[in-house]
Amino acid sequence: MSMNRTLVLVRHGQSEWNAKNLFTGWKNPDLTPLGIEEARRAGRELKKRDILFSVGFTSALLRAQHTIDLIFEELGQTSVPTIKDRALNERHYGDLSGLNKDEARDKWGEEQVHLWRRSYDVPPPGGESLKDTVARVVPFYVQRILPPVMRGERALVAAHGNSLRALCMVLEQMTPESVTTLELTTGVPIIYQLNADSTVASKTVLA
Numbered sequence: 001m002s003m004n005r006t007l008v009l010v011r012h013g014q015s016e017w018n019a020k021n022l023f024t025g026w027k028n029p030d031l032t033p034l035g036i037e038e039a040r041r042a043g044r045e046l047k048k049r050d051i052l053f054s055v056g057f058t059s060a061l062l063r064a065q066h067t068i069d070l071i072f073e074e075l076g077q078t079s080v081p082t083i084k085d086r087a088l089n090e091r092h093y094g095d096l097s098g099l100n101k102d103e104a105r106d107k108w109g110e111e112q113v114h115l116w117r118r119s120y121d122v123p124p125p126g127g128e129s130l131k132d133t134v135a136r137v138v139p140f141y142v143q144r145i146l147p148p149v150m151r152g153e154r155a156l157v158a159a160h161g162n163s164l165r166a167l168c169m170v171l172e173q174m175t176p177e178s179v180t181t182l183e184l185t186t187g188v189p190i191i192y193q194l195n196a197d198s199t200v201a202s203k204t205v206l207a
């Protein structure tokens, strides 16, 4: 009988700074009402799949913690333990944190802002590149998230657009070039089934 090795990733619902089009990084806004509804919808979609989680993981930031709490509430699984760790924090946006993304484009140009937001190894000034984010997300994944999943338990990870891009890049063995096109939508669960060697057997996006 093949064992279920289920890993579910979800980017937090819309935050107050997403709604204002501000670079956020490690700043700590909460979800907007829309973001709360997105998180609840994610919970309802996962409930249809009858996934019984044994553990949750999230970052040290409120928008992701609030998202995982709302999902477990919709699932009726509020007793599942949730591990909160800054290793899953969003990429640090350095000097861009708090700036409007359109104003940043006006100031530095589309191309430069796109490189800061989506390239693998070009960090925003004073911030983290995706490569830097991989360097803290992936060890946490290998040491804390993967072991229960490989034991056949089901893990839910609620984190951020770029900390999850870092994890998806490694899971899907993407290159620094191909990862520049990867974007995760707020509140949309991604269900991975893993093989016995921890490679990805299947990926389902609950869009």
Ligand SMILES: O=C(O)[C@H](O)COP(=O)(O)O
Binding pocket: 022, 023, 024, 025, 090, 093, 117, 160, 161, 162
């Ligand atoms: O930190 C932020 O600004 C957002 O969570 C993600 O921003 P990005 O989509 O511009 O990387």
